[in-house]
Amino acid sequence: MATASGPTVRKRQLGAELRRLRESAGKRIEDVAEHLECSMSKISRVETGQAPIKARDVRDLLAWFGVDDPVQVEAVMQIHKDAQQQGWWAHYEEVLPSGMATYAGLESDAVALRAYEPIFVHGLLQTEDYARAVIAAVRPGEPEEVERLVRFRMQRQDLLSRRPDPLQLWVVVEESALRRPVGGKEVMAAQIKHLIHAAAWPNVTIQVMPTAKGAHAAMAGTFSLLEFSAKAAPTTIVYVDSIAGNVYLEKERDVRKFIQTFDLVRAAGPDPQETPAILENIAREMHKT
Incomplete structure (x- = not known):
């Protein structure tokens, strides 16, 4: 599972991977929302790379989805880590539309x-x-x-x-x-x-x-x-x-x-x-x- 080059695309890649794993596990968005005690819209935004998700929640979901291969788990966690980096544009966010x-x-x-x-x-x-x-x-x-x-x-x-x-x-x-x-x-x-x-x-x-x-x-x-x-x-x-x-x-x-x-x-x-x-x-x- 290769990663992309920057935090914005990596957020989307993380979301796409979590969505793929959720579907493979036979879980629905509402199931994930209930499991993490949050709204379905939050999960939807996470899966499209538009909302952040905590590292512990990612690990929790991976275990819940039945992902137990340590190599796969660490690959997903590395994408999450990379997605937390700030791009150069963060300096301007307060004035950006x-x-x-x-x-x-x-x-x-x-x-x-x-x-x-x-x-x-x-x-x-x-x-x-x-x-x-x-x-x-x-x-x-x-x-x-x-x-x-x-x-x-x-x-x-x-x-x-x-x-x-x-x-x-x-x-x-x-x-x-x-x-x-x-x-x-x-x-x-x-x-x-x-x-x-x-x-x-x-x-x-x-x-x-x-x-x-x-x-x-x-x-x-x-x-x-x-x-x-x-x-x-x-x-x-x-x-x-x-x-x-x-x-x-x-x-x-x-x-x-x-x-x-x-x-x-x-x-x-x-x-x-x-x-x-x-x-x-x-x-x-x-x-x-």
Whole structure:
């Protein structure tokens, strides 16, 4: 039973293993809740990696499930130990929007990320000034928190230069998002210049979806596909961000639907090799206005 690389994925792996062992033992979630004297929702959150569980409770469950192989027990306990580690994002948790700490952990553990962005430049590709303008717009009157969130966003970008395995990023961004003068003309000019530079990185692919293309498969809204190594469980998670909250989808049929949607939208867009020319044209037109 291999472990994943970071605490967020390890929490999910621990939960998945406890769920597998529970089912093998013929136990229901309500049985576990009664045994540990807690709510069924708590057990459900533990099994999806969204809630912590004490080491003694893990050992108790393993014994109750009939797991008596000491090697298997210690393997599970090692996953639990690894899951207790704090990620770098813990320093920012008090100012992060609900669910963002979980996303940061997943993003840090991912080997690849595919995203569709209709409104903004993707956070991993934002300049500091662009990020500041975006965050300040949604967090008015909170300058100290804005600066901490800007630093958080800039630190996330270290994933793109991570060694030895930088995050593989493929982003489809709407042309209209690049024509929105976030922060003003100078900020947008610098942002587009940065995108031109980033498009040349070997681990980054950027596509600009022309407004003239009209309707396409991804118009329902922003989403990301986080892909993990084969050691992780699951290997792909869908993240959907909205004002109403953050949603994570892991069921195979849901993941497959979003993979198909992303494949359709990138197939509908221009060849990524055209991206620098498209960005340069947008920059020229914005400069004229």
